[in-house]
Amino acid sequence: MATPPQGRKSSERTRIRIQRVLADAGVASRRASEALVEEGAVTVNGKIVDGLPCFVDPEEDDIRVSGRRVEKRRRNHYIMLFKPRGFVCTSSDPQGRKLALDLVQHPSGSRLFSVGRLDLESSGLLLLTDDGDLANRLTHPSFGVHKGYDVTVRGRLDEETLDKVRRGLYLVDRRTGEATRTAESDLVILKRDRERTRLYVALREGRNRQIRRVMDQVGHSVRKLRRVQMGPLKLKGLAVGEWRELTPGELGSLRRAAKDSTPTTSTGPKAKTKQLTGKKKYGRRTRR
Structure with missing residues (x-):
């Protein structure tokens, strides 16, 4: 040949x-x-x-x-945004709600989109990119890239209920009307008392409002939900509403996780989430 x-x-x-x-x-x-x-x-x-x-x-x-x-390969962009509550993750909203994408005024002018979504009342790590292939790998369940959440629910969550949530509950698909069991998830109690329970939840699938719906089903509605991790990528170096480019090391580890169909190992936050106070000025860029 x-x-x-x-x-x-x-x-x-x-x-x-x-x-x-x-x-x-x-x-x-x-x-x-x-x-x-x-x-x-x-x-x-x-x-x-x-x-x-x-x-x-x-x-x-x-x-x-x-x-x-074939046109020259364009450079893709990878942005970590600390999404605030009260913002939607879509590119437009018929109800006129605030868009998370509007917080990122990237100098390239590239058309970015979110990798997965966080609902209106949730905050935390939102990855924005123009790399469709990587986005698909990070969100498709077959690659097993976990997403980690710091969640506070109402009431004291006992071990029996915790185990039930870990093993999975049936949720109805709102489009098909079919009820299917959620995949097994990792849950770690961070703190609990009579009025509330704070826990770390790691999911390897991303159904619509999954954590909120599951917790409602077991009688412990969500008071606060913040995404703190996506595979090896952790929410750090940002205040609420700020954004930054991923470092080469972060991007490399994220790509490695997305190439491997072996589920990524979930690790909960090592310290309490910092409570930020003062006037909120969203959309500021930071550098690492």
């Missing part, structure tokens, strides 16, 4: 597999991109790619599919 054409000489760091370039550019999934190569539809600098692996530099090489040039 002929040697697949390689891109122009560049550093090993910038040369990546061609199927990843095509997937990042939105041409096709990686598997479908491999099929395009097998069909002879892909060229690099005028030469047909007739086999894999083929490594290219998307910034330097002329890559085409069926004669149409």
Whole structure:
């Protein structure tokens, strides 16, 4: 078999597999991109790619599919926002409620979207990005990326009820009307007295208002709910309403978690959540 054409000489760091370039550019999934190569539809600098692996530099090489040039890979953005209560996670709202996306005025002007959602009355870690592939992996149950929540409920939660919630309860899908059991979850009591119980909840699925509906079902309605973790990513370095870019280390660990179908290990908060006071000024950017 002929040697697949390689891109122009560049550093090993910038040369990546061609199927990843095509997937990042939105041409096709990686598997479908491999099929395009097998069909002879892909060229690099005028030469047909007739086999894999083929490594290219998307910034330097002329890559085409069926004669149409593949645009250079754009840089994706990954934002951690400390969502306040009273904001919705949709891109628009017919009721005119405040949008969490409006808190992030990113200099790139990129069209960001939230990875999963937090309801109107919930606060905490909200990941915003324009990377659809990573977002899908972080939210699809098959990848088992857990989301951790600091939750306060009414009343004293006993061990029997706690075990019932851990094992899963039946919730009705509001679209289909079908009741299905929730997946097993991790729960850790942080503090409890006669009037309230504070606990850490780790979920590996994301049904609509799942924690609130489950707690209502066992007679302990939610008083406060804050997301503090998504896989290895923890809410830190931000006040309510602030946002920042993920660090390279955070992004790397998040990508590794999203590639592995083995459920991520959940770890609860190591310290009490800081109570913030004073006038609320949302939308400020911070740097790490």
